[in-house]
């Protein structure tokens with residue numbers, strides 16, 4: 001039985017927040033027995049209300065600086081890596097969720113981590129070199145047509161880092177530009193999902209539907225393991241405590 005109420009946050013420090021919320025609203029109609037709350041997250045208190053989180057595209061360096069200032073970096077790390085909540089990062093969000101990033105500003109930049117990968121920022125160049133490409137995303141299900149990937153100053157996964165748990169990094173999507181090697185543009189490791197591209201800018205709701213399905217699944221599993229009566233507001237409060 002699916003959990004009856006789920007709060008999904010969108011980190012709202014900067015970047016494509018409203019676009020994600022619009023698509024989440026549309027995607028949620030695929031799960032009629034679950035009530036979703038979509039919450040813009042700017043404080044640790046708001047984060048603590050969330051069962052799952054999207055980190056949008058934008059500028060990862062700025063996002064990290066603002067998150068540090070608002071006291072959100074450590075709570076975000078805890079949310080992703082200790083509480084293992086479902087998290088999805090798009091573009092700059094993927095950078096934030098990587099354990100390592102190259103082509104960072106001098107002196108490096110702070111990351112949340114969670115994915116045992118090193119990303120290469122701005123792989124395809126500057127804003128004017130943005131492009132769209134049809135992607136074959138098998139995880140969307142058999143017989144699904146290509147997904148239009150929007151790439152804007154996008155990072156790619158340049159390496160899966162050999163270390164603890166890295167064997168669990170699954171490559172879920174690649175893009176190949178003419179004359180170049182294929183690049184990894186979608187990965188998942190347990191509760192953490194990352195895409196280089198921006199499904200929230202396409203109007204195509206399929207990745208949001210898929211991800212919300214995973215969130216529903218993970219939450220019902222978690223609540224079952226804790227022996228909670230599904231959907232009781234009282235028990236939800238106990239779980240959050």
Ligand SMILES: NC(=O)CC[C@H](N)C(=O)O
Nearest residue numbers: 057058059060091092153
């Ligand atoms: N569209 C985007 O999110 C761009 C990401 C940006 N280049 C970064 O490294 O953070």
